[in-house]
Amino acid sequence: MELENKIALGSAGVAVAAAAVAGWQAWLARRSAEAAERQAAAAEAQIVLMSKERDERDSPRFAVISAVIDDDDNGQPIARLEIQQTSGVELRRVQLTASGEYVRGDASPRQWNGSVQGGTVHVELDIEWRHVEPVEFELRFNCVGARDQREWTTHARGRASRVQPSPTGQGASYRAYRQQHHRP
The missing domain is CATH 1.20.5 (Single alpha-helices involved in coiled-coils or other helix-helix interfaces)
Structure with missing residues (x-):
């Protein structure tokens, strides 16, 4: 045991x-x-x-290349902007909104398809009749990437003023400039 x-x-x-x-x-x-x-x-x-x-x-970056206040065909002030995408990926779609103390409504065009790298987009902003120059504005770009549908929101700021003629009378308004350089 x-x-x-x-x-x-x-x-x-x-x-x-x-x-x-x-x-x-x-x-x-x-x-x-x-x-x-x-x-x-x-x-x-x-x-x-x-x-x-x-x-x-x-992320796409945009720059305001030029911003000039002119009158539209009805005599109402508008800011004519030239915008360029300075960096970032190729885009499928860009939606633009504008704001500022003297900015009325949205930008035109409000949306475009494709990137503007190496080129420019012409945009118009309605400006209030009684504005103080320079008119400061902020642009908001809601962007969608072309390849992978990623989304970004980016901003650009600018100032617009009327083009003043030169003392020799050689100066031109934006409308005259656009007529000379108009792309159909």
């Missing part, structure tokens, strides 16, 4: 040791899982950061 007790006692000792090893392995597995979760969270944060950096790098 003594041998049986020793065997039972030895078996119990082995079982306790196995349980301790199993507990230690469970603790190691839990620590490993926690480390893997931290690594996954860090990888996700890195992906988000890289995506933001890519969006910032690819």
Whole structure:
């Protein structure tokens, strides 16, 4: 009987040791899982950061090349703007809104398709009759990328004034300039 007790006692000792090893392995597995979760969270944060950096790098930028106040055919003041996309990816669509103390309504055209890199878009803004020059305005561009449909919102600011004739009478209004350089 003594041998049986020793065997039972030895078996119990082995079982306790196995349980301790199993507990230690469970603790190691839990620590490993926690480390893997931290690594996954860090990888996700890195992906988000890289995506933001890519969006910032690819974001379209616009510049107001010229802004002149002139009268439309009805004698109402309008600001004639020339806008250029100076950087960023190729665009599928651009929607434009304008604001400013003396700006009435939206810009015309309000939307165009495609990029204007290397070229310009001519835009007109209705200006209030009683305005103070220079008229300051802000343009908001809501853009959609041509390749991957990413979206951006970017802004450009400008000032518009009437073109003053030169002392020699050689100066021209924007309307005369446009007639000389009109593209059909």
